[in-house]
Each structure stands twice: as structure tokens, then as C-alpha cells.
Amino acid sequence: MMPGARPSRGPSRQALLAEVQALRQRVAALEQDKHDLEVMLEMAADHADDLSAVLQQERDDLEVMLEMTTDHADALEADLQNQAEALARRSQFIRQTFGRYVSEDVVAQLLDAPEGLELGGVKRTVTIVMSDVRGYTALAEGLEPQEVMTLLNRYLEAMVDVILTYRGTLIEMLGDGLLVLFGAPLSRDDDAERAVACALAMQVRLTDINALHRRAGLPDVEMGIGIHTGEVVVGHIGSQQRTKYGVVGSAVNLTGRIESYTTGGQILISPTTYTATAALLTVSQQMTVAPKGVAAPITLYAVSGIRGTHALCLPTPTETLVALPQALAVRYTVLEGKFAGSAMSTGNVVKLASRTAELHVDQPVAAFSNLKLYFLRPSGEVVPGEFFAKVVEARPEETSRVIVHFTSMPEAARRFLDTMWDKEGGDT
Amino acid sequence: MDIVHDDYQVHYDAATATVVCQGSFRLRGTEEYAPILQVLTAAADAKPTTLTLDLRPLRFLNSAGINTLAKFVLHARQYAATQVVIKGSHAVPWQEKSLLNFQRLLPRLHLEIE
Numbered sequence: 066m067m068p069g070a071r072p073s074r075g076p077s078r079q080a081l082l083a084e085v086q087a088l089r090q091r092v093a094a095l096e097q098d099k100h101d102l103e104v105m106l107e108m109a110a111d112h113a114d115d116l117s118a119v120l121q122q123e124r125d126d127l128e129v130m131l132e133m134t135t136d137h138a139d140a141l142e143a144d145l146q147n148q149a150e151a152l153a154r155r156s157q158f159i160r161q162t163f164g165r166y167v168s169e170d171v172v173a174q175l176l177d178a179p180e181g182l183e184l185g186g187v188k189r190t191v192t193i194v195m196s197d198v199r200g201y202t203a204l205a206e207g208l209e210p211q212e213v214m215t216l217l218n219r220y221l222e223a224m225v226d227v228i229l230t231y232r233g234t235l236i237e238m239l240g241d242g243l244l245v246l247f248g249a250p251l252s253r254d255d256d257a258e259r260a261v262a263c264a265l266a267m268q269v270r271l272t273d274i275n276a277l278h279r280r281a282g283l284p285d286v287e288m289g290i291g292i293h294t295g296e297v298v299v300g301h302i303g304s305q306q307r308t309k310y311g312v313v314g315s316a317v318n319l320t321g322r323i324e325s326y327t328t329g330g331q332i333l334i335s336p337t338t339y340t341a342t343a344a345l346l347t348v349s350q351q352m353t354v355a356p357k358g359v360a361a362p363i364t365l366y367a368v369s370g371i372r373g374t375h376a377l378c379l380p381t382p383t384e385t386l387v388a389l390p391q392a393l394a395v396r397y398t399v400l401e402g403k404f405a406g407s408a409m410s411t412g413n414v415v416k417l418a419s420r421t422a423e424l425h426v427d428q429p430v431a432a433f434s435n436l437k438l439y440f441l442r443p444s445g446e447v448v449p450g451e452f453f454a455k456v457v458e459a460r461p462e463e464t465s466r467v468i469v470h471f472t473s474m475p476e477a478a479r480r481f482l483d484t485m486w487d488k489e490g491g492d493t
Numbered sequence: 494m495d496i497v498h499d500d501y502q503v504h505y506d507a508a509t510a511t512v513v514c515q516g517s518f519r520l521r522g523t524e525e526y527a528p529i530l531q532v533l534t535a536a537a538d539a540k541p542t543t544l545t546l547d548l549r550p551l552r553f554l555n556s557a558g559i560n561t562l563a564k565f566v567l568h569a570r571q572y573a574a575t576q577v578v579i580k581g582s583h584a585v586p587w588q589e590k591s592l593l594n595f596q597r598l599l600p601r602l603h604l605e606i607e
Contacts (some may be wrong), residue, residue, distance in 0.1 A: 129563075130563045133559055133560075133594040133595075134556050136591060136594060137559040137591040144586045173578060409597075435579055
């Protein structure tokens with residue numbers, strides 16, 4: 066300040082100091098605010114980082130869950146694919162294995178419930194049906210090969226058709242013989258009933274086949290059927306290269322024996338099958354037999370009809386034995402199994418019908434024996450052409466008299482018989 | 494706290510802190526799985542030292558089911574003091590492939606596949 070100048074008017078020093086103090090306070094407050102804001106910013110940033118981390122974690126978790134779900138779905142898909150392929154292979158196997166032996170609806174049933182099908186060996190109570198053409202070998206010998214095949218194929222085609230209709234399982238087809246099961250691979254309550262009905266239907270159908278045969282100039286075919294109900298083991302039998310659905314057990318052997326007692330057109334059933342079906346059956350004959358391998362004799366029942374759902378009956382036999390004014394000499398051998406024994410015996414046919422005869426024999430012959438016979442001319446000369454018969458009646462008290470049923474008769478023997486018949490003036 | 498259904502069962506044994514799932518889980522979506530998830534999360538909320546989920550008798554589990562189990566593992570993850578054990582079986586095809594993935598959600602999860 067210039068000397069002598071008058072001091073200018075303005076805030077007092079005190080006021081200025083107060084202002085400075087206020088400004089300082091204001092700066093301090095602003096600095097506090099700034100600091101607070103910086104802290105808040107830091108907090109917000111930290112919080113955002115935390116939130117971001119949580120969100121990132123959740124995002125990661127969700128990604129993992131999505132991958133897990135996709136992996137799991139892939140695993141399930143692969144598993145389902147494997148199961149579908151296994152099922153397809155199993156279906157094909159069932160079709161290939163059973164398609165030839167059982168009807169299509171049984172195959173469908175097996176496919177629907179594969180858990181019910183045990184492919185390994187399994188014990189089952191089944192009803193076994195065995196059929197055989199009587200005198201087939203001799204029949205075949207007298208025919209041309211083409212005729213034999215025509216006859217056999219027509220016969221088998223018709224029989225298989227009947228068997229499948231009655232839901233039987235065709236186990237074996239050996240030449241003209243058939244082995245059929247009712248009760249495996251699927252078991253039903255009416256197995257025994259269907260088996261007997263099937264046998265009746267087979268016999269009925271055979272009469273139709275024979276009508277066809279006669280028109281084609283072919284001989285009649287006769288079939289015997291044996292039926293037995295018992296426990297067997299069924300399952301796949303064979304090697305890896307060749308396997309088939311088969312059956313084993315003594316019940317099968319017994320069925321074969323029962324079948325061997327039958328004559329053409331006859332159905333014989335065992336006591337077990339009879340017990341299971343008796344209320345429905347018409348039985349034409351009962352017989353006691355002692356099959357090989359069976360401890361005690363058993364009763365067999367010749368079935369001629371069934372009532373109920375299936376309602377079938379055999380054509381009634383109309384044969385009546387007619388006495389011959391003059392006995393007809395025969396020479397015969399008792400067959401052991403399918404082979405002729407060596408001892409020849411002689412006898413006389415005293416009564417005759419078209420398929421049965423009363424024979425007087427020199428040596429006693431047991432019931433159900435199979436005989437191979439030749440006719441003898443009055444001169445004693447053997448008539449060419451052997452024929453076969455089964456002894457259907459032989460009484461212990463009258464051993465020299467038996468009733469036989471012709472199971473096979475070649476044309477030559479038949480012609481001879483016809484000439485003798487005409488000569489005797491008989492009528493069938 | 495059991496769930497009994499014709500196709501599946503969930504049994505929780507509080508004494509052993511074990512949840513056993515058996516049968517086939519074929520339920521649809523989160524809603525149908527809610528009761529099962531509830532049993533599982535409740536078992537975790539009890540904060541046992543070891544919590545066992547036995548899946549050996551569970552033959553089938555659909556995708557919504559694996560999702561439910563994953564949610565359970567995530568829920569149990571919050572309890573650091575609880576050791577989660579999942580039991581599985583080689584005999585059940587899906588378990589061998591899918592159970593390993595749970596360790597991606599909870600690395601300390603103990604898997605016993607026999």
C-alpha cells in the first residue's frame with residue numbers, strides 16, 4: 066500500500082478468516098464425499114464382481130446340467146437302441162426257431178411275452194401226440210417214387226395244417242411219422258383236450274385225403290395215433306451248428322409204445338390223458354397193455370369222439386365180419402418191431418371184412434402183434450405180395466382165434482382176396 | 494418321508510442319512526419330480542456329516558430325472574461340511590455313464606460304483 070493512501074473498504078480480516086475456515090470445511094466435506102463415493106464405487110464394483118461370479122457359477126452349473134442331461138439322454142438312447150436291436154434279434158430267432166413248428170399266432174404270443182418263454186431245457190407237463198401211417202413201407206414199395214412223394218406231401222400238408230389249427234407244436238416229422246406237443250413252448254389249460262381233438266381232426270381229415278387218393282388211383286392211407294400226458298424236458302437240443310426245439314423223457318417213449326398198439330384209423334390215449342379229458346370223450350374200447358419199460362400194465366382208451374368246444378367224432382366203422390364157407394389159408398410171421406421174425410406159421414382166415422379178418426392160428430399170437438402174411442392158393446402155392454395186419458383181439462381163453470386188422474395190402478394180394486371173395490359170394 | 498409308487502420308490506432313512514431310489518423314474522418335467530426333489534433337499538438340509546444317495550436299484554432314469562438329481566447336488570453343494578456319496582451299479586447301463594458327471598458339479602462328491 067502506498068504511503069498516505071487510505072485503506073480500501075472490504076471484509077474484515079476476521080470475516081476473511083471465517084470464510085477461509087468455511088471453505089476449508091467445505092473442502093474437507095467434499096473430500097469426505099469423494100472418499101465415500103470412491104468407497105461406494107468400490108463396494109458397488111465388488112458387489113457387481115460378486116454377482117458376476119455367482120451368475121458365472123450359475124451359468125457354468127447350467128451348462129454342466131445341460132451337458133449332463135444331453136449325455137444322459139445319449140446314454141439312454143444308446144441303451145434303448147441296444148435293447149431294440151436285442152429285441153429284433155430275439156424276435157428273428159423266435160420266428161426262425163418256432164415259425165416252422167407252431168402257428169403264426171403262437172409266434173406272435175411268444176414275441177409279446179418273451180419272458181414266458183424259456184429257451185433252455187425246462188421240465189413241463191405236456192400232452193404228446195404221435196402218429197404213424199400204417200404199413201407205409203409196404204405202401205411205398207408198390208408205388209412210383211413220384212406217387213410216393215405226392216401221397217406223402219399231401220398227407221403231411223393236411224396233417225400239419227390240422228396240428229397248427231389246434232395250436233400244437235410240431236416237433237418231429239420223420240417220414241410219415243409225426244411228433245406233436247401240446248403244452249410247450251406255451252402251456253394252456255386245455256392242452257390235453259386240444260391234443261385229443263387234434264387227433265380226431267387228423268383222422269377225419271385223412272378220410273378226405275383218401276377220397277382224393279382214390280380219385281387219383283392211389284391207395285388209401287391209414288394212420289394210428291397215440292396220445293399220452295406226462296412230464297418231459299423241452300428245449301433246444303443239438304450242437305452250435307445245428308439246434309432244434311426238441312423234447313426228451315420217458316413220456317415220449319411211452320407215447321411211441323401207445324402209438325404202436327394202434328391200428329389204422331385208431332386213436333389210443335393213456336390213463337393220464339384220459340383223466341384230463343374223460344368228461345368230454347366218447348370211448349369205443351378199453352384195453353390193458355404191458356408196454357416195455359413200464360412197471361405195471363396200463364389201460365388204454367380208444368377214443369372215437371369228443372364233445373364240447375371241438376365236437377368231433379370218427380367216421381363209424383361199418384365193417385361186419387362175414388363167415389367164409391371155406392377157410393382161406395395163410396402163412397404168417399410175427400414181426401418183432403419193424404423186422405420180420407424168421408419163424409413162419411400157418412393159419413386160416415375164417416371170417417372176413419374189407420379191413421379185418423378172423424384168423425385161426427396154429428401158434429398162439431399175442432394181442433397187438435404185427436403180422437406179415439401171405440395168402441396160399443388152394444393148391445398150397447404162395448400168392449405173390451406180402452401183406453400186413455395187426456392183432457386187435459386175442460383172448461387168453463381162446464388162443465387159436467384172433468381178430469386182425471389189415472394195415473397194408475398190396476394190389477396183388479387184394480386182387481387175390483377179391484377173387485376169393487367173389488367166389489365165396491361175400492359182400493363188404 | 495417315503496414316496497411309494499407302483500413303478501418307483503424313494504426311501505429316506507434319517508438315522509443313516511441315506512436316500513434310496515429304486516424302480517424306474519419316468520416322470521415328466523420339474524413339476525412331477527418336485528416331491529422327489531423335496532425329499533432329497535430335505536435330507537441335505539439336515540446337514541449330516543455324510544449324505545448317501547443310493548441309486549443302485551434305480552433301473553431307469555429319464556432326462557428330467559437326471560436334472561432333478563443335479564439340482565439336488567447343487568443344493569447339497571452349499572453345505573461344505575456335508576460329504577455327499579452317490580452309490581451306483583455297473584449292472585445298470587445309464588449309471589456307469591451318467592453318474593460321473595455329478596462330480597463336475599461337486600468335485601468333492603464321492604462316487605461308489607460297484
